[in-house]
Amino acid sequence: xxxxxxxxxxxxxxxxxxxxxxxxxxxxxxxxxxxxxxLFAQCMSSWIAVKLAGLLGLIDVDELEWPKAKAFFPVAAAxxxxxxxxxxxxxxxxxxxxxxxxxxxxxxxxxAEWWFMGRELPNARSAAAMLTLCAGAVxxxxxxxxxxxxxxxxxxxxxxxxxxxxxxxDQLYIKHAVDTVKMRSNWGRVYYTNLWASILLFWLTxxxxxxxxxxxxxxxxxxxxxSLSCAAGVAxxxxxxxxxxxxxxxxxxxxxxxxxxxxxxxxVSIWDKHASIEGLGxxxxxxxxxxxxxxxxxxxxxxxxxxxxxxQSEVEMGLxxxxxxxxxxxxxxxxxxRARPR
Numbered sequence: 001x002x003x004x005x006x007x008x009x010x011x012x013x014x015x016x017x018x019x020x021x022x023x024x025x026x027x028x029x030x031x032x033x034x035x036x037x038x039l040f041a042q043c044m045s046s047w048i049a050v051k052l053a054g055l056l057g058l059i060d061v062d063e064l065e066w067p068k069a070k071a072f073f074p075v076a077a078a079x080x081x082x083x084x085x086x087x088x089x090x091x092x093x094x095x096x097x098x099x100x101x102x103x104x105x106x107x108x109x110x111x112a113e114w115w116f117m118g119r120e121l122p123n124a125r126s127a128a129a130m131l132t133l134c135a136g137a138v139x140x141x142x143x144x145x146x147x148x149x150x151x152x153x154x155x156x157x158x159x160x161x162x163x164x165x166x167x168x169x170d171q172l173y174i175k176h177a178v179d180t181v182k183m184r185s186n187w188g189r190v191y192y193t194n195l196w197a198s199i200l201l202f203w204l205t206x207x208x209x210x211x212x213x214x215x216x217x218x219x220x221x222x223x224x225x226x227s228l229s230c231a232a233g234v235a236x237x238x239x240x241x242x243x244x245x246x247x248x249x250x251x252x253x254x255x256x257x258x259x260x261x262x263x264x265x266x267x268v269s270i271w272d273k274h275a276s277i278e279g280l281g282x283x284x285x286x287x288x289x290x291x292x293x294x295x296x297x298x299x300x301x302x303x304x305x306x307x308x309x310x311x312q313s314e315v316e317m318g319l320x321x322x323x324x325x326x327x328x329x330x331x332x333x334x335x336x337x338r339a340r341p342r
Contacts, residue, residue, distance in 0.1 A: 007246040011255060013239035018259035021236050023266055028229040031222040034209045039083070040201035041226055042233030047194035049234050050187050062188030069192060071181045076196035078170040085163035092159055099264075101160055102167075103137035103257055103286075106130045109171050110250040110296065116172065119248060120296045132289035133257060140264075140282035175249040178241060189241040190234075251295045258290040 003011075028038050054061030062068060089098055107130050113119040122130065183189055205213075216222065244252055261283050 010239060010242040010246040013235070014243035015255055015259050015262070017232065017236040017239050018256065019262040019266065021232055022263045024225075024229050024232050028222075028225040031225045032216065034205070034212045034216070036201065036205040036209050037213060038226065038229060040198060040205045042230050043194040043198040043201055045230040046234045046237050047191050047198060050191045050194070054187065054191075059187050060185040061191055062184050064195075068181060068183070068188070069196070071177055072189070072192035073196050075174050075177050075193050076200065078166065078173055079193065080197060080200055082163070082166050082170045085159065085166050088159045089163045098160075099137050099260060100134075100141050101164060102260065103134040105164070105167060105171070106250050106253045106257065107134070108164075108168055109253050112168065112172055113248060113250055113296065117176070117249070118298050119250075120299055122250070122296050123294060125292060126294045126296065129289045129293040130254065132292075133254070133286050136282045136286035136289060137257075137261075139285070140279050143278040143282065171249045171253055175244055175252070178244045186238065186242050186245065190237045193241075194237060248295050251293070254290055254293050258287060261286045261290075 025035075025038065029035050032038060050059070050061055053059045086098075110122045110126075110130065114121045178189065243255065247255070265280075265283060
């Protein structure tokens with residue numbers, strides 16, 4: 001499968017940001033123990049930076065319009081709900097347990113894309129790659145950490161299931177929004193999502209972390225760590241949406257799982273915890289499996305008809321082929337008709 005340069009740029013940019021983001025956030029929360037405020041600052045700085053750059057003419061940013069804002073509110077809500085469920089899951093289960101469950105998500109999302117979004121089921125090679133990725137994550141956990149859930153098993157697994165459902169919705173709905181909401185540029189998606197998220201996070205931070213912030217000594221280290229995390233947040237938001245537009249929801253999930261593997265490798269090389277030879281072998285197996293994955297194409301009849309319709313619409317509206325940096329096949333997914341199960 002040949003990947004065009006624009007898609008490669010999106011994937012590499014997202015993978016780089018995602019792999020280092022957890023480490024950067026870990027440092028930021030270490031110096032500033034208010035994770036809600038750190039996330040609020042990242043979202044706030046992202047939409048302000050994007051808007052200012054747009055006003056200065058450096059980038060093209062969509063104006064604030066209610067139809068677009070309404071469409072992107074569920075994107076921000078799903079993003080924050082996923083983070084909350086993630087935190088609650090880690091409260092009752094360790095990180096390694098979470099990694100195992102996350103590794104299985106491409107299997108579910110691949111079927112959901114076939115049912116709701118007009119794609120083929122993963123072929124034998126891709127199915128084997130996803131199963132191998134999941135097996136590699138399980139083997140890493142069994143060799144390098146204790147797989148455990150809180151003694152209150154029902155509560156622990158309940159939060160795992162809640163996170164799983166929210167995460168799957170998050171992956172599918174954001175892909176749907178990216179494909180169907182017409183934006184002038186990818187920066188518009190960054191602007192709308194972070195604007196909504198910062199509004200929601202403002203009230204959450206005000207309710208949960210005022211004492212921590214008022215008692216905080218704003219010395220160089222916490223300010224520098226927060227500034228670095230905010231800059232990384234802007235890049236992360238941009239490349240995440242760019243990557244979502246360029247690939248399928250299942251492919252994006254596979255890339256996200258690979259990023260978690262790379263994050264683990266970064267962690268074991270920086271911090272005190274070191275992986276065993278078997279554990280490193282399992283992580284390498286995950287990387288090989290992800291490299292073998294092939295994105296499922298759209299079902300031929302639907303892809304052909306939608307492509308023809310989109311191309312005609314472009315001719316009528318006088319739009320260029322590369323307005324949003326997406327391939328013709330990906331833009332063929334933008335019709336609401338693709339959401340109907342076949």
